[in-house]
Each structure stands twice: as structure tokens, then as C-alpha cells.
Amino acid sequence: MTVVTRDAVTLAPFGVPEPELQYSAGTPAIAAVDLVREYPRKRKDPVRALQGLSLTVAQGEVHGLLGPNGAGKTTLVKILSTILLPTSGQATVCGHDVVRHGRDVRELIGVVMGGDRGLYTRLTGRQNLEFWGALQKVPRKVLRSRTEHLLERLGLAAKADARVETYSRGMKQRLHLARGLIGDARVLFLDEPTMGMDPVAAREFRKLIGELRDEQRTILLATHDMTEAESLCDRVSFVRDGTVVATRSPHAVAGLVSAVQGLELDSADAALAATLAEVPGVTSVTTDGATTRILVRSQDDFPRLLHLLADHGVTSLRTLRPSLEDVYVRLIGDRGLEV
Amino acid sequence: MNLLLIIRRAFWLGARDYTAIFTWKTWLTNWFVRVVAQVSFFALIGRMLGDPGQTQFLLVGNAVLLAAMVGMYAVNMVSWERNAGTLPLLAAGPTHPAVVLTARGSYLILDGTLSASGALLVTAHLFGMPLPWPRAAIVIALIAVVAASAYCFGILAGSLLLGFRSIQTIVTNVGLVTLMTLCGVNVPLDFYPEPMRWVASVLPLTNGLVAVRLAVTGQWQAALFPAAWEALVGIGWLTLCLLMVTALVRRGRRHGTLDYAS
Ligand SMILES: Nc1ncnc2c1ncn2[C@@H]1O[C@H](COP(=O)(O)OP(=O)(O)OP(=O)(O)O)[C@@H](O)[C@H]1O
Ligand SMILES: [Mg+2]
Numbered sequence: 001m002t003v004v005t006r007d008a009v010t011l012a013p014f015g016v017p018e019p020e021l022q023y024s025a026g027t028p029a030i031a032a033v034d035l036v037r038e039y040p041r042k043r044k045d046p047v048r049a050l051q052g053l054s055l056t057v058a059q060g061e062v063h064g065l066l067g068p069n070g071a072g073k074t075t076l077v078k079i080l081s082t083i084l085l086p087t088s089g090q091a092t093v094c095g096h097d098v099v100r101h102g103r104d105v106r107e108l109i110g111v112v113m114g115g116d117r118g119l120y121t122r123l124t125g126r127q128n129l130e131f132w133g134a135l136q137k138v139p140r141k142v143l144r145s146r147t148e149h150l151l152e153r154l155g156l157a158a159k160a161d162a163r164v165e166t167y168s169r170g171m172k173q174r175l176h177l178a179r180g181l182i183g184d185a186r187v188l189f190l191d192e193p194t195m196g197m198d199p200v201a202a203r204e205f206r207k208l209i210g211e212l213r214d215e216q217r218t219i220l221l222a223t224h225d226m227t228e229a230e231s232l233c234d235r236v237s238f239v240r241d242g243t244v245v246a247t248r249s250p251h252a253v254a255g256l257v258s259a260v261q262g263l264e265l266d267s268a269d270a271a272l273a274a275t276l277a278e279v280p281g282v283t284s285v286t287t288d289g290a291t292t293r294i295l296v297r298s299q300d301d302f303p304r305l306l307h308l309l310a311d312h313g314v315t316s317l318r319t320l321r322p323s324l325e326d327v328y329v330r331l332i333g334d335r336g337l338e339v
Numbered sequence: 340m341n342l343l344l345i346i347r348r349a350f351w352l353g354a355r356d357y358t359a360i361f362t363w364k365t366w367l368t369n370w371f372v373r374v375v376a377q378v379s380f381f382a383l384i385g386r387m388l389g390d391p392g393q394t395q396f397l398l399v400g401n402a403v404l405l406a407a408m409v410g411m412y413a414v415n416m417v418s419w420e421r422n423a424g425t426l427p428l429l430a431a432g433p434t435h436p437a438v439v440l441t442a443r444g445s446y447l448i449l450d451g452t453l454s455a456s457g458a459l460l461v462t463a464h465l466f467g468m469p470l471p472w473p474r475a476a477i478v479i480a481l482i483a484v485v486a487a488s489a490y491c492f493g494i495l496a497g498s499l500l501l502g503f504r505s506i507q508t509i510v511t512n513v514g515l516v517t518l519m520t521l522c523g524v525n526v527p528l529d530f531y532p533e534p535m536r537w538v539a540s541v542l543p544l545t546n547g548l549v550a551v552r553l554a555v556t557g558q559w560q561a562a563l564f565p566a567a568w569e570a571l572v573g574i575g576w577l578t579l580c581l582l583m584v585t586a587l588v589r590r591g592r593r594h595g596t597l598d599y600a601s
Contacts, residue, residue: 082431123359134345
């Protein structure tokens with residue numbers, strides 16, 4: 001019997017966890033330990049936006065932060081970029097403490113917050129970049145060519161000399177990204193950077209992140225876009241209620257819920273489907289034209305299922321691996337719109 | 340060295356920001372004409388009182404007041420910066436927001452100097468009290484000192500906005516009215532009791548205006564001391580401003596108020 005995964009790779013024994021990605025030893029680019037951040041509220045207990053969050057990101061890693069609204073992603077990014085002090089806990093960027101040596105941290109980082117605010121709207125895109133570059137202490141000659149390069153790379157060259165107030169939202173977001181890159185930062189914090197970008201721009205953005213990774217930059221990327229996280233990140237962390245609930249490579253996240261979620265057969269035999277539905281551990285069986293999809297509760301239910309299928313002469317099947325989105329929903333819980 | 344470069348950049352950024360609102364033509368027609376009319380109005384009151392000394396007093400006072408007025412516009416600049424939401428990004432950068440904020444509005448010093456000197460020269464000419472050239476140059480230099488120290492005061496007032504929201508109009512108006520009444524623009528300094536004169540002496544404009552009044556009548560050597568005092572007052576306010584912004588940014592980091600929100 002051949003067992004073929006959806007991406008046509010032979011799946012040896014079920015449920016073997018993929019090894020964690022290995023990174024060069026040495027000082028991590030980002031290390032957060034037990035971070036707590038409370039926001040005071042009037043006549044109420046303070047909100048605990050972070051409740052003992054720990055996270056390590058290696059040099060050169062692209063690390064995704066996934067989690068529902070209000071999980072604490074932005075709060076974490078703010079603390080790491082020294083805009084916000086933690087209530088307790090510790091964090092370092094390239095070995096520099098964000099509280100005690102904020103100044104050193106600020107020399108190394110680039111920050112891009114989602115949304116279209118934070119630009120000088122009466123100035124042109126080029127002027128914005130040149131100004132921020134000066135603040136980032138980029139030498140003058142370098143600044144000129146880098147500005148040109150970034151405008152080109154982000155598709156803003158045609159609008160470079162128009163005032164930012166005439167930009168569309170996605171163009172402002174691109175300019176923000178260029179602004180975050182103007183200082184040649186080693187560590188980049190991107191908080192929902194593709195918010196408001198059209199699909200083509202978002203794809204260009206992904207290409208750009210790939211290039212930045214090739215340049216050995218470290219990127220912490222908070223996003224709600226699963227495709228983005230899946231295609232860009234070396235690892236992702238799921239953040240819920242101010243803590244990291246799991247960190248994996250996007251390809252290994254499936255192992256968090258179960259390596260294989262179910263099976264798909266090239267047969268739509270109604271009798272077989274009925275039999276399968278009776279097997280303990282099978283949660284659903286659906287037939288659709290020429291295929292049958294079987295979902296199981298856990299890994300342990302597979303051996304029995306496979307035996308049964310073999311007995312029925314089924315020789316070809318595919319495993320259904322959960323997507324990052326499936327994992328996200330299972331891990332974070334389907335809380336609807338509640339925050 | 341680097342700091343100077345940043346200040347220069349910030350100056351140009353502010354200036355470009357300003358030229359996005361004003362061109363030379365609109366500056367002359369919308370702004371300059373208005374301020375000349377304002378100074379002429381007060382000079383006319385002096386003339387109606389029938390006292391040439393009074394005319395000159397009001398004319399010079401109200402012209403130099405313009406330098407202080409423009410300096411107070413720094414409040415609007417800071418408020419604009421806050422509304423643009425750049426503050427958290429500045430705070431995450433290697434150049435301190437205090438430096439950026441103070442440098443960014445420095446074009447107002449130039450604007451204030453031009454407005455006040457221009458209004459003084461034009462109005463003085465209109466009222467038949469022309470200033471001969473070497474004297475005028477000294478007067479302009481002194482006005483520049485006033486513009487600078489008033490700007491330092493204005494930027495401090497503006498930086499209050501970073502900590503305490505929605506007091507912009509109050510700050511600008513209280514600042515302006517105080518300068519207008521206490522600093523010897525329309526009312527001679529010795530009209531007020533001692534404690535108020537004391538307050539006036541540490542405000543911008545007061546000493547600089549004394550210096551300008553002396554220089555206008557050719558006593559430029561006597562003008563040196565009050566001019567130096569004016570500069571010192573400006574440096575004092577600037578120091579206070581830098582400390583204030585630093586403290587407010589620190590507070591913002593603690594309270595989580597460094598945000599995009601206006
Ligand atoms: N300035 C603030 N004052 C008070 N509470 C705040 C403040 N900023 C954030 N919070 C609260 O802290 C929690 C975490 O917010 P945070 O912005 O970090 O979430 P997030 O994961 O970035 O969410 P989103 O996906 O919506 O961007 C939320 O409960 C939020 O209400
Ligand atoms: Mg957020």
C-alpha cells in the first residue's frame with residue numbers, strides 16, 4: 001500500500017515530528033524572558049497584555065507572530081523596539097537589554113507598524129525617506145542611492161516626488177516599509193506590514209522579505225495572513241492571551257494538532273463510507289464525486305483505519321495535513337469575534 | 340558633527356513642510372500684508388495720541404512681537420507632529436525625539452525674523468521714521484535673537500502637548516497674551532509692579548525688545564547687555580524644553596502613551 005501525502009512525499013511512520021530548525025549558535029537576535037506588561041485602567045484591574053511571554057529568535061531568522069486580536073503581538077513588538085517598557089521580565093535585542101540599553105537597541109532596529117500613520121504627509125515620499133535616513137545616521141551619499149533603490153524596489157519610483165497625502169493607503173504602507181529599511185537595520189520588527197496592500201504588492205513584499213532574509217537579517221513579523229506566515233517564516237509563534245502557546249516551523253506546525261488530520265481516498269463507495277463512519281475515532285466521512293474524505297480524532301486511530309482500508313482493497317490514498325490556518329484555529333480556539 | 344547634520348535635515352524638513360503651505364507669493368499676500376497692517380494699526384493709535392515717541396514705541400513693540408508670535412507657532416508644529424503619529428517611530432530611532440522636535444520647527448526662527456524685520460522696516464518707512472542701513476542690520480540681528488528665544492519658549496509650550504492632550508489653543512493663547520501684555524510691547528515695563536517685571540525678565544521678547552528699542556535709536560552698545568540676556572533666556576527655555584521632552588518620552592514608555600493615536 002502506498003501512502004502519499006498531499007505534497008507527494010512518502011509519509012513514513014505517522015506522526016514523527018519534524019526536527020526543529022537549527023540555527024547558528026551565539027547571541028540570539030531577540031530573546032524575551034517572562035515578559036509581563038500591564039496597562040492601567042481607571043477604577044478597574046489593569047489589563048495584562050503580556051503574561052509572562054518568552055520567545056527566542058535566532059540571528060537571520062524570519063519569525064512570525066500569529067494570534068487573535070488583543071493577543072499581545074503589538075505590545076511585544078513595542079517592548080522590543082523600546083517604545084514601551086515591560087512591567088516585568090527581560091528582553092534583549094542582539095544581546096542589548098531593551099530597558100537598560102535602549103539606545104544600543106535603537107541603533108540596530110527598524111520598525112514598521114501597520115496602518116498609514118506616522119508619515120510626514122505634506123512631504124514627498126523621497127523627502128520622508130531622506131529625513132528618516134538622516135535620523136538613522138545614514139551617510140549622505142549612501143542615503144541618496146539607498147533612497148532611490150528602495151523607492152524602486154517598493155514600486156514607488158513614479159510617486160517618489162508626490163506628496164504623501166496623495167498616496168493610497170497601500171502606497172503609504174509601502175513607504176513605511178521603505179522607511180523601516182532605510183537604516184539598514186539588522187533586526188526588523190514588522191507589525192502587520194501588508195495591511196492595506198493589494199495582492200500584487202503583497203507578493204512583491206514577500207519577495208522583498210525573502211531578499212532580506214538572504215541578507216541575513218532577522219525579522220519579527222506579526223501578521224494575520226496565514227499564507228504570508230507560511231511562505232515567509234522559518235518559524236512561527238502562536239500568541240494567545242499574552243503568552244506564546246507554541247513555536248514551530250510552518251511545516252512542522254501540523255504536528256501540533258496531529259501530523260495527519262485525515263485521509264482522502266479515490267473512491268466514493270457508499271457502503272465503504274458507511275463502514276468507515278462506524279470506526280471508533282473517525283469524526284467524519286464525506287464523499288464528494290469520486291473521493292472520500294475521512295477525518296480522525298487522533299493519530300492513534302490511524303492503524304485500525306488503515307487495516308480496515310487494506311481489507312477493503314484500498315491501495316491508494318492521500319493524507320490530509322492541516323494547513324497553518326487549521327492549526328491556528330485549533331490552537332487558538334475558535335473564539336469567534338470575542339476579544 | 341552628526342548632530343549638526345540631523346539638525347540641518349530637520350530644518351529643511353520643516354521648511355519644506357512650511358513651503359507646502361506657503362509659497363513666496365502667498366506668504367507676501369496672505370501673511371505679510373496682514374502683519375504689516377497689524378503693526379500699522381498700533382502705530383496709528385500712537386499717531387492719534389499725537390506723540391511721535393508713542394508712535395515709535397508701539398510700532399517697534401508690535402513689529403518685534405511678530406517674531407515672538409511666530410515662535411509660538413511651534414506649538415502647532417508639535418501638535419501636528421503628534422497627530423501625524425510619528426512619535427512612536429521617532430522614539431524607536433537612534434536620534435532622540437527631543438532633538439528632532441526642536442530642530443524641526445527651527446525654520447520658524449527664520450520666518451519670525453523675516454516677518455518682524457520686514458514689518459518693522461516697511462511700517463517705519465510708511466510712518467516716516469526710516470531706519471538707515473547699518474542700524475537696520477543690527478536691529479535685524481537683534482530681532483533674530485528674539486525670534487530664536489521665543490521659538491525655544493514656544494517649543495517648550497508645544498512639548499507640553501505631548502504629555503497633556505487637547506490644551507493646544509489654551510497654550511498658544513495664554514502664551515501669546517502673556518508675551519503681549521507683560522513684555523513691554525504696548526505698555527512700558529515699569530508700568531507693572533516688581534514681581535511681574537521679574538516674570539517678564541525671564542520671558543522671551545522682554546529683553547530683546549529693550550535691545551531693539553535701543554538699537555533703533557542708535558544706542559547699539561547699550562543694546563548688547565539686554566540682547567545677551569535675551570539669548571540666555573532662550574537657552575534656558577531650550578534646556579527646559581529638552582528636559583521636558585526627554586521626561587515625557589520616558590513617561591510615554593512607561594505608560595504606553597507613545598502611540599499612533601492623536
Ligand atoms: N495603550 C493601551 N492601553 C490599554 N490597553 C491596551 C493598550 N494597548 C493595548 N492594550 C490592550 O492590551 C492587549 C493586547 O493588545 P495588542 O495591541 O498587543 O494586541 P495585538 O495582538 O497586537 O492585537 P491585533 O491583532 O488586534 O493587532 C489588548 O487587550 C489591548 O486591549
Ligand atoms: Mg497589533
